[in-house]
Amino acid sequence: xxxxxxxATLRERKKLRTRQALIDTALTLFGEHGFDNTPLDxxxxxxxxxRRTFFRTFRSKEDVALTAVKQxxxxxxxxxxxxxxxGPLADVFLAAMLTALERMDEDWYRRFPLTLRLIADSPALxxxxxxxxxxxxxxxxxxxxxxxxxxxxxxxxFFVAAWRCALDEWLPACTPGELPTLLRRTCSTMNAAxxxxx
Amino acid sequence: xxxxxxxATLRERKKLRTRQALIDTALTLFGEHGFDNTPLDxxxxxxxxxRRTFFRTFRSKEDVALTAVKQxxxxxxxxxxxxxxxGPLADVFLAAMLTALERMDEDWYRRFPLTLRLIADSPALxxxxxxxxxxxxxxxxxxxxxxxxxxxxxxxxFFVAAWRCALDEWLPACTPGELPTLLRRTCSTMNAAxxxxx
DNA sequence: CGATAAAGTGCCACAGTGTGGCGTTTGCTC
DNA sequence: GAGCAAACGCCACACTGTGGCACTTTATCG
Numbered sequence: 001x002x003x004x005x006x007x008a009t010l011r012e013r014k015k016l017r018t019r020q021a022l023i024d025t026a027l028t029l030f031g032e033h034g035f036d037n038t039p040l041d042x043x044x045x046x047x048x049x050x051r052r053t054f055f056r057t058f059r060s061k062e063d064v065a066l067t068a069v070k071q072x073x074x075x076x077x078x079x080x081x082x083x084x085x086x087g088p089l090a091d092v093f094l095a096a097m098l099t100a101l102e103r104m105d106e107d108w109y110r111r112f113p114l115t116l117r118l119i120a121d122s123p124a125l126x127x128x129x130x131x132x133x134x135x136x137x138x139x140x141x142x143x144x145x146x147x148x149x150x151x152x153x154x155x156x157x158f159f160v161a162a163w164r165c166a167l168d169e170w171l172p173a174c175t176p177g178e179l180p181t182l183l184r185r186t187c188s189t190m191n192a193a194x195x196x197x198x
Numbered sequence: 199x200x201x202x203x204x205x206a207t208l209r210e211r212k213k214l215r216t217r218q219a220l221i222d223t224a225l226t227l228f229g230e231h232g233f234d235n236t237p238l239d240x241x242x243x244x245x246x247x248x249r250r251t252f253f254r255t256f257r258s259k260e261d262v263a264l265t266a267v268k269q270x271x272x273x274x275x276x277x278x279x280x281x282x283x284x285g286p287l288a289d290v291f292l293a294a295m296l297t298a299l300e301r302m303d304e305d306w307y308r309r310f311p312l313t314l315r316l317i318a319d320s321p322a323l324x325x326x327x328x329x330x331x332x333x334x335x336x337x338x339x340x341x342x343x344x345x346x347x348x349x350x351x352x353x354x355x356f357f358v359a360a361w362r363c364a365l366d367e368w369l370p371a372c373t374p375g376e377l378p379t380l381l382r383r384t385c386s387t388m389n390a391a392x393x394x395x396x
Numbered sequence: 397c398g399a400t401a402a403a404g405t406g407c408c409a410c411a412g413t414g415t416g417g418c419g420t421t422t423g424c425t426c
Numbered sequence: 427g428a429g430c431a432a433a434c435g436c437c438a439c440a441c442t443g444t445g446g447c448a449c450t451t452t453a454t455c456g
Contacts, residue, residue: 009423010423010424011424039411039412041412049434050435051435051436052436055415090394123329126332127328131328134328150363153366154387155391155392157356158392161352162352164355165352189348190392193350194353194388194392196288198283198286198287198344238443247406248405248406250445251405251406257443259442
């Protein structure tokens with residue numbers, strides 16, 4: 001479970017409420033008409049929020065669409081930070097993701113597939129996501145100390161690539177229980193991939 | 199050498215000339231003031247071309263900045279298409295890139311590092327590049343037939359990741375002769391990366 | 397050579413995202 | 427309840443990208 005701390009002040013609760021409304025409504029609207037075809041104004045009108053306020057809450061239109069993705073990686077980084085890192089790092093990275101997936105709640109498993117479909121349908125959103133992933137990769141590297149920087153960098157790239165491959169296979173059905181299985185399979189295929197012959 | 203076919207018609211030659219002027223001037227201007235801080239109008243004014251014409255030549259502002267990147271991958275796909283694919287595919291992908299690098303001319307080796315710096319300084323441009331790379335990866339997959347789709351997909355991801363790692367190490371100095379060496383080293387480190395221990 | 401079609405271009409107006417300034421409201425604190 | 431700071435809404439603007447339409451240049455064919 002993600003720990004949701006209810007802020008004491010009314011001001012912050014209000015802020016969170018509009019934030020949540022923006023996230024939910026955005027997912028609905030973008031899902032109906034597509035990310036690119038939905039003007040931001042449509043979202044603002046429905047939530048009754050001014051453009052100025054929106055951009056004080058989110059950095060961009062992409063940002064609000066990717067909340068589910070960011071929640072996952074935030075959790076992932078938390079887990080990875082707390083986990084004991086011993087043995088093969090590939091196993092550590094995989095284990096951290098499996099734990100993160102367990103911590104996500106039901107609503108997340110509803111929103112995440114919707115988000116993936118948005119990304120698949122919009123090149124712009126996809127590019128934004130890939131760039132965001134690169135930032136996450138840098139943070140992952142920061143959580144692991146070691147002197148083999150190149151090996152580490154490569155391994156992180158490989159792991160994230162494996163994750164994206166797993167998502168691709170998960171996308172059609174999006175059965176929650178399937179995702180760990182697919183990720184395990186993808187990760188255990190990495191060695192075979194390197195020695196793949198024509 | 200890239201084969202440059204001079205089109206017979208005057209019309210096409212003119213078109214190519216403004217296209218080239220846009221590419222060169224863009225690289226200069228973006229390099230001076232940064233990609234994000236250079237309004238497209240500054241470029242259009244200098245080349246004396248209307249916005250309408252620019253967007254008939256390039257899809258976006260990002261497009262004109264990434265010409266060098268696209269030239270490389272175009273060459274790469276050509277090489278990969280013509281090469282004999284036998285033995286370990288990782289070696290094939292590497293060999294194709296080494297050949298492609300040999301085919302690039304001197305001017306490309308001047309422009310490519312400049313482009314890399316633009317990308318490093320602009321998250322938006324970086325995202326655009328990553329998305330473009332994903333498209334290239336799909337094309338690579340299309341050039342290789344085989345039934346192990348997951349292995350293939352993963353290997354391509356790994357290879358491109360290795361390429362990007364090599365570029366990162368190449369970026370500071372950008373000595374042309376160094377790039378093949380760095381790429382070879384990165385590729386030969388891939389196996390060690392998978393079994394990296396904490 | 398002259399007429400005609402077609403390709404290319406420029407100009408104008410517009411949609412959409414994102415930002416800065418500034419007055420006003422709202423919630424917090426005493 | 428009064429003062430204060432945070433948040434908000436409104437307005438205007440910069441920038442990228444697109445559509446429409448008139449105009450110029452080039453190719454082509456009689």
